[in-house]
Amino acid sequence: MWIVVTNPAGPAASDAPERLLVRTRPVEVDDLLALLPERDFLAWVHDGDGIVGWGRAASFDVTGPDRFAAASRWWDELRHQAVVRDEIEAAGSGLVAFGTFDFAADGAGHLTVPEVVVGRRDGRAWVSTIGSAIGPAPELRPTRRPDRPGPVTFDDGDVAAWTATVAAAVERIEADQLDKVVLARDCRADFERPLDVRWPLTRLARDYPACWTFHVDGFFGSTPEMLLRLDSGLVTSRVLAGTIRRTGDDAHDAALAGSLARSSKDLEEHEYAVRSVSDALQAHCSAVTRSEAPFVLHLPNVMHLATDIAGVVPDGTSVLSVVADLHPSAAVGGTPTAEAVRLIAQIEGLDRGRYAGPVGWIDGHGDGEWGIGLRSAELAPDGRSARLFAGCGIVADSVPADELAESEAKLIPVRTALSPRD
Incomplete structure (x- = not known):
């Protein structure tokens, strides 16, 4: 399932998103970034902990000075309709959206709800699946190592x-x-x-563990x-x-x-x-x-x-x-x-x-x-x-x-x- 809402003036009443079903289960995970697929992924890690995700269960794009309020309204509607079974109950478990906002007041804002979120915090790790139906937990294993960049x-x-x-x-x-x-x-x-x-993401996380290393929609760094x-x-x-x-x-x-x-x-x-x-x-x-x-x-x-x-x-x-x-x-x-x-x-x-x-x-x-x-x-x-x-x-x-x-x-x-x- 893929929900996309794009509304430069902010969401209208007719923009009600489809109900999402969320299931969070405990897992064992050593390296969050090693699980990332080659494309369409999101990340927020700090000293080995954090959350990563991939796929897209829902997303929201908005432009203009009302962007934070519009994003909040959309998120409130989405989370209040969602059916969540969360066995972890930690910050970042259950339903989660990653987001970015432009610096300028009249700029853009973006939220993405992944189909899979893997997190770790305070010694506990979990996987959340998000969509129109709940299936088995995905198999979590390291993906192919990233390609070394060519000359820059x-x-x-x-x-x-x-x-x-x-x-x-x-x-x-x-x-x-x-x-x-x-x-x-x-x-x-x-x-x-x-x-x-x-x-670059894995190197930033390795070299700057005290920073928050992120990737959302092509925007990446270590703040x-x-x-x-x-x-x-x-x-x-x-x-x-x-x-x-x-x-x-x-x-x-x-x-x-x-x-x-x-x-x-x-x-x-x-x-x-x-x-x-x-x-x-x-x-x-x-x-x-x-x-x-x-x-x-x-x-x-x-x-x-x-x-x-x-x-x-x-x-x-x-x-x-x-x-x-x-x-x-x-x-x-x-x-x-x-x-x-x-x-x-x-x-x-x-x-x-x-x-x-x-x-x-x-x-x-x-x-x-x-x-x-x-x-x-x-x-x-x-x-x-x-x-x-x-x-x-x-x-x-x-x-x-x-x-x-x-x-x-x-x-x-x-x-x-x-x-x-x-």
Whole structure:
């Protein structure tokens, strides 16, 4: 069974989806990504745990400023009609949809309900089958290894123009038009033959286990930033802003981490991002707490200033309704956010697509995990090219050459993952 709803203006009453039957059973699974078929799969993994899926039992596409609300209405109708037998009762078991949303407010949103979902969490693993009828559980075994990519050619675009744009943004900030703006750049990768996206995905998951490695509808990456997790009424968010590149020398990196934690420029940028998420959560939560001070998150290529935020939401809250108010945060837009997003549209000269937009999943209880689509790439439909993205937070003290170096560091994870070398 395949349900497809496409409605740019949002779902109408006549868009009622067909009832789905869902069965979740316990299984034994060692490697989630090893189960993925060559095509038509979805993934969300973190340090070996997470969920993966394939096939399509239902999907929903929407465009416009009402996209989060439209997706929430469609999902609520679908989950309330579904018949679910769940022997696991964990976040991500039972009925699940994977999704992505564009960065732009008038952009697109997409949800897909797979026919098969395999998950693992806290030492338990399960398989869910979703469709118009319930059959036997599928046989789970490793699929054929992904093909090694052929030669890859990268085009970094007009670097001088991007640094000039950074300088122009600094001038706007110094003129007191805003406090911070996040500017993105992209580069293009061309492949000799169509890319098997499982290749970069497995390498990202291996090299960046502390990040959330994802693939939804040709959009893939490994994000270090959890926009929102909702689990049984508890919401958590991890805010990253302020970055320094690692050198590979442990002693030098320790000194760099100390300088990052003391940097007035980076602390200022970080506080803008934390405040924007905290303020947005206040509207949904009975209480919001945050780390007393930022900590330094160490990743293989960079280090970030990070702050964890938590809150409690009322019963029945959907993760998508909270995500709608959190996006875009100052970490990917700027401060004040509305003015920063307008400036991005004026000077960035880039269609971000799903870069820096929410990506993740929602389950039948309305719980889920949604990251910010960073350290990511958008694969062309023919698989022969991809756009890689990186962004930097620009404040009054920003130096264009330094921001260029930071963007290069942020491109490293996907660039390396696309290499044909193991």
